Amino acid sequence: MPRYSKTLIILHWAMAVLILAAWLTSEGGRQVRLNPPALHFSLGLSVLLLVLPRLVARWWGSHPRIEDPQGPWLNLAAKIGHAVLYLFMIGLPLTGWYAASRMGVQVSFFGLSLPSIAAAAQGDPGPIAEIHETGGTVILVLAGLHSVIAFWHQFVLRDGTMQRMNPV
Ligand code: HEM
């Protein structure tokens, strides 16, 4: 069974953990302006930092082809699904950074202060912040669906798909 490169496998699982951790440390009803969730920012920004080398390793390094015995439409669906996950890995941290900047909250990455990417405004932080809040949960639902499909391949179709991402 052809596998993803070690780099891609490590990045895949590291990012799965980071996304879950970012979700778990998201604001959850607390006042972001009064008590900025610094850990949430750092975990989310780690996703943004790692998606770049991941995309480079994906497109310029070796990776197994998606060869699904069920035909071209499912292969296309898998490719689109993976592309959507990549879009979220880029878009979510950026919209979060924008939302924090609109709220006038200092964004830091494990103690390192980062610049704002939008002018601070009083009151409602606007639609990008809302997109971020909703998107933060949507990525979790999509990743959940993605893992169910992976388990389906592994245990129902028994085509060894999971082996391609196996870190050991
Ligand atoms: C994979 C990365 C991320 C995920 C999964 C994620 C997820 C979430 C979720 C689910 C919420 C809503 C929490 C609630 O309604 O109680 C939220 C809120 C927020 N996140 Fe993130 N986030 C990520 C990255 C970031 C980053 C990198 C930043 C800033 C640098 C950030 C800043 C914020 C801010 C400011 C809010 C509050 C928005 C508001 O109250 O309108 N997030 N995030």
Ligand code: HEM
């Ligand atoms: C328990 C959770 C997860 C499992 C079991 C899982 C399993 C897998 C497997 C087996 C593959 C290889 C698919 C193939 O080659 O046809 C894969 C690829 C992928 N996974 Fe996951 N995954 C999980 C979580 C996540 C999360 C949280 C994300 C990001 C939001 C993610 C994003 C991706 C992407 C983008 C690919 C395509 C890799 C590429 O071709 O570049 N996965 N996953």
